Amino acid sequence: MVDFFHYDFLLRSLIAAILVGSLASSVGVFLVLRGLSFIGAGIAHAAFAGVTFGFLTGLNPLLMAFLFSLVSTGLIDLVRRYGELKYDAAIGMFFSLTMALAIIFIGLMEGYNAEIMGYLFGNILSITLLDIYAIIAVAMLAFGFIAGLFKELHFITFDEELARASGLPATPIFSVFLLITALTIVVSLKAVGVILVFALIVIPAAAAYQLTHRLGVMMTWAIVFGIASTLSGMLMSYYLDLPSGATIVVINSLIFGAAWCVSPKKKKCHPSAMEADQRERMEGTA
Amino acid sequence: MSSPLIQLQNVTMAYGDRIALETIDAGISENEFIGIIGPNGSGKTTLFLGILGLHPTIQGDIMVFGKSVKFAPKEIRQKIGYLPQRESLDPTVPGLVEDIVMMGLYSNLGMFRRPGQRERQRVREVLEMVEMLPYIKEPIGHLSGGQQQRIFLARALVSNPRLLLLDEPTTAIDPGTQARLIELITRLQQNLDLTILLITHDVNHLISRVHRVMYLNKRLHAFGPTEEILKEKLLARVYGQTVHVIQLEDGQPCVVVSDKHG
Numbered sequence: 001m002v003d004f005f006h007y008d009f010l011l012r013s014l015i016a017a018i019l020v021g022s023l024a025s026s027v028g029v030f031l032v033l034r035g036l037s038f039i040g041a042g043i044a045h046a047a048f049a050g051v052t053f054g055f056l057t058g059l060n061p062l063l064m065a066f067l068f069s070l071v072s073t074g075l076i077d078l079v080r081r082y083g084e085l086k087y088d089a090a091i092g093m094f095f096s097l098t099m100a101l102a103i104i105f106i107g108l109m110e111g112y113n114a115e116i117m118g119y120l121f122g123n124i125l126s127i128t129l130l131d132i133y134a135i136i137a138v139a140m141l142a143f144g145f146i147a148g149l150f151k152e153l154h155f156i157t158f159d160e161e162l163a164r165a166s167g168l169p170a171t172p173i174f175s176v177f178l179l180i181t182a183l184t185i186v187v188s189l190k191a192v193g194v195i196l197v198f199a200l201i202v203i204p205a206a207a208a209y210q211l212t213h214r215l216g217v218m219m220t221w222a223i224v225f226g227i228a229s230t231l232s233g234m235l236m237s238y239y240l241d242l243p244s245g246a247t248i249v250v251i252n253s254l255i256f257g258a259a260w261c262v263s264p265k266k267k268k269c270h271p272s273a274m275e276a277d278q279r280e281r282m283e284g285t286a
Numbered sequence: 287m288s289s290p291l292i293q294l295q296n297v298t299m300a301y302g303d304r305i306a307l308e309t310i311d312a313g314i315s316e317n318e319f320i321g322i323i324g325p326n327g328s329g330k331t332t333l334f335l336g337i338l339g340l341h342p343t344i345q346g347d348i349m350v351f352g353k354s355v356k357f358a359p360k361e362i363r364q365k366i367g368y369l370p371q372r373e374s375l376d377p378t379v380p381g382l383v384e385d386i387v388m389m390g391l392y393s394n395l396g397m398f399r400r401p402g403q404r405e406r407q408r409v410r411e412v413l414e415m416v417e418m419l420p421y422i423k424e425p426i427g428h429l430s431g432g433q434q435q436r437i438f439l440a441r442a443l444v445s446n447p448r449l450l451l452l453d454e455p456t457t458a459i460d461p462g463t464q465a466r467l468i469e470l471i472t473r474l475q476q477n478l479d480l481t482i483l484l485i486t487h488d489v490n491h492l493i494s495r496v497h498r499v500m501y502l503n504k505r506l507h508a509f510g511p512t513e514e515i516l517k518e519k520l521l522a523r524v525y526g527q528t529v530h531v532i533q534l535e536d537g538q539p540c541v542v543v544s545d546k547h548g
Contacts, residue, residue: 033379148397148398151389154381161370164340165340165368165370166390166393166445167364168392209380213380213382213427213428214381215380215381218380
């Protein structure tokens with residue numbers, strides 16, 4: 001057994017696995033519940049266009065990834081609001097556009113760039129100290145925001161218009177949340193890659209949803225699943241020489257399968273709507 | 287009746303080029319129970335969104351609690367309990383009954399503050415009012431349509447509002463459950479001295495319960511006591527069908543919509 005604390009790169013991967021796993025899965029809870037899972041893929045592809053633009057122009061790839069994902073998120077929201085489009089159509093449009101831009105930027109480069117492939121598929125063992133600092137900064141911001149505005153995010157997830165109608169600044173809160181989602185995706189890119197970061201956002205939250213009717217409990221389970229999958233993915237990547245991003249996704253999917261099998265939501269241990277209707281008629285409660 | 291709680295002053299509202307409400311003038315006093323009727327797309331929900339300051343007027347002004355919704359929307363919203371149309375609510379979002387009702391207190395509680403003992407007690411009180419206290423720990427998705435509506439009514443009431451806006455609270459529930467829900471709303475209006483605006487497609491819900499009925503169809507076609515609205519000709523315009531107003535054995539009028547076009 002390798003002593004993790006003797007190898008800096010392993011220690012960095014360990015920290016990155018815990019932070020990225022918890023970070024992506026916690027923002028994923030609200031995206032999954034609002035039916036916005038696909039926005040994770042949209043932002044990730046915009047971030048990839050930013051990375052390729054950075055490599056093409058010599059600018060910082062992570063900074064470019066953040067700018068591209070930020071602009072893309074803003075435009076998706078703008079098109080949705082003023083183009084009277086549903087989120088999935090707006091996301092699909094920018095998803096394709098940013099991927100097309102990334103391909104054009106790669107085509108304009110001279111020769112093959114292996115580092116770009118690292119961003120596409122992810123390699124948790126290649127995380128640098130600077131990456132760790134960026135992940136820690138985003139994690140502090142994201143966890144602070146989610147913990148501080150947990151009740152507001154719950155209400156907005158339940159019904160954004162109702163939250164606004166009751167006097168909550170729902171639109172600014174959710175816009176900041178989307179900004180934090182973009183930051184989360186950008187700092188997770190190196191660990192899990194563009195294609196697979198989407199899975200780390202969606203699957204732990206979807207698995208957690210199977211197990212509970214309480215948002216706080218769902219958040220806890222999602223974080224546990226996120227960390228478990230990134231940690232075990234990292235270890236398997238190291239010991240079995242498997243690609244880390246893909247391994248993390250497969251483990252996540254197994255966790256989802258297990259959660260679905262034991263889900264109390266599948267069992268008829270609670271009265272169905274029809275039974276509740278009958279019961280209320282007899283009891284006279286509405 | 288005291289001074290108007292809501293004053294609609296020449297209100298016109300639109301969605302792009304499409305006019306939703308045109309030159310509406312009306313006043314609603316404190317403690318009034320108002321029924322609002324009109325065909326689909328007649329601007330009923332738009333009027334609620336205007337009162338809440340969620341959709342702007344393109345002409346005129348809406349004054350609520352003596353203030354324009356243009357300039358004090360948040361202050362006004364905090365004093366209003368709102369029950370939107372049911373299809374806009376997602377009961378699959380995780381949450382127990384107490385969590386959903388508690389949401390009605392979040393705005394007054396302020397950001398970064400967690401609900402405490404006082405808020406939990408208030409949630410229990412209001413669930414008692416709507417006769418749903420035994421369900422406090424149930425997931426909202428486990429309840430039937432009628433029970434969910436009672437929970438959403440409790441959520442609208444929990445902040446102790448002076449004004450309640452109820453948008454088709456009886457949609458998609460069976461007639462018996464509808465009647466019990468309307469009875470509950472009437473009782474709450476009387477016991478809590480609330481001003482209530484209730485949108486419904488069923489005029490029979492309003493008879494002998496509300497003080498006045500507003501008939502909207504982009505314009506304000508009628509606004510007066512129920513007996514003034516219970517005219518077959520006028521109701522035929524609301525429903526687009528032939529309408530008969532009949533007397534029941536107990537002397538109460540009852541509106542019957544026939545299958546012939548009016």
